[in-house]
Amino acid sequence: MLTLDSLGRHYGDHLVLRDISLTVPDGQLLCVVGPSGCGKSTLLRTIAGLLPAHEGTVTVDDTPVSGVPDRLAVVFQDYGRSLFPWLTVRENVALPLRRRGLGRAERRAEAERILERVGLGGVARRHPWQLSGGMQQRVAIARALVCRPALLLMDEPFGSLDAQTREDLEDLLLEVHRTDGATIVFVTHDIDESVYVGDRVVVLSPGPGSRVLLDLPVELPGPRDQIGTRGLPGFVALRAQVGRAVRSGKKELP
Numbered sequence: 207m208l209t210l211d212s213l214g215r216h217y218g219d220h221l222v223l224r225d226i227s228l229t230v231p232d233g234q235l236l237c238v239v240g241p242s243g244c245g246k247s248t249l250l251r252t253i254a255g256l257l258p259a260h261e262g263t264v265t266v267d268d269t270p271v272s273g274v275p276d277r278l279a280v281v282f283q284d285y286g287r288s289l290f291p292w293l294t295v296r297e298n299v300a301l302p303l304r305r306r307g308l309g310r311a312e313r314r315a316e317a318e319r320i321l322e323r324v325g326l327g328g329v330a331r332r333h334p335w336q337l338s339g340g341m342q343q344r345v346a347i348a349r350a351l352v353c354r355p356a357l358l359l360m361d362e363p364f365g366s367l368d369a370q371t372r373e374d375l376e377d378l379l380l381e382v383h384r385t386d387g388a389t390i391v392f393v394t395h396d397i398d399e400s401v402y403v404g405d406r407v408v409v410l411s412p413g414p415g416s417r418v419l420l421d422l423p424v425e426l427p428g429p430r431d432q433i434g435t436r437g438l439p440g441f442v443a444l445r446a447q448v449g450r451a452v453r454s455g456k457k458e459l460p
């Protein structure tokens with residue numbers, strides 16, 4: 207279980223997050239929505255133990271986070287820069303397994319298995335720069351999944367992809383979540399996407415000093431599908447609720 211208790215964080219005298227309290231049960235897919243600059247990436251980096259909390263605490267399974275927690279994986283916002291161009295796709299994906307002490311053949315087999323799963327079985331020997339943006343993002347997802355994380359943090363992972371690729375990857379994420387059951391914190395500024403993939407949506411107010419404006423369970427029948435789910439009256443109502451919260455936050459600005 208992931209718990210944020212009165213979390214606050216600033217850069218110098220610039221207050222970014224204030225009084226963020228959330229309990230994320232095991233296996234939940236939590237979406238965090240908020241306008242650009244409100245502190246979503248800062249929140250993820252703090253959960254990941256890459257930045258210290260200045261107020262309050264982050265705990266994973268009752269242990270305060272002081273460094274990067276075990277069994278954590280992150281898909282960063284800028285995937286283009288997060289892959290190593292001099293390594294092949296398979297080598298990129300196998301990289302986190304080195305720390306696990308697996309032999310070369312095992313690392314290779316495991317990387318190939320996961321690449322197959324994300325639909326990239328045929329490109330293991332290519333380099334990232336030989337792939338489209340959507341394929342590169344699949345590589346980043348495969349690399350995050352290869353260590354079977356218990357907690358997966360994703361920072362606007364589909365932000366710069368075309369609509370079709372984005373829908374395909376949303377469905378891949380839902381499939382992975384259904385079968386692996388990891389706890390996922392998924393940051394997006396896309397309201398529809400947050401309701402489509404989330405079990406729960408949290409809306410942050412604009413900075414400085416972002417706080418939680420809305421914390422909404424998403425009770426839609428599963429498995430979700432792009433056409434059917436988005437047409438449900440329940441989906442439309444939730445989307446409106448999230449949209450209103452995002453707008454009300456904008457009005458709070460001085």
Ligand SMILES: Nc1ncnc2c1ncn2[C@@H]1O[C@H](COP(=O)(O)OP(=O)(O)OP(=O)(O)O)[C@@H](O)[C@H]1O
Nearest residue numbers: 217222240241242243244245246247248249395413
């Ligand atoms: N390393 C840093 N040093 C100083 N200020 C920073 C640093 N990183 C972020 N900030 C500031 O903190 C605020 C929150 O930034 P953050 O990147 O967390 O926002 P975000 O919600 O992820 O935005 P986006 O949607 O554009 O990715 C911004 O005002 C940003 O300028």
Ligand SMILES: [Mg+2]
Nearest residue numbers: 246247283361
């Ligand atoms: Mg960001």
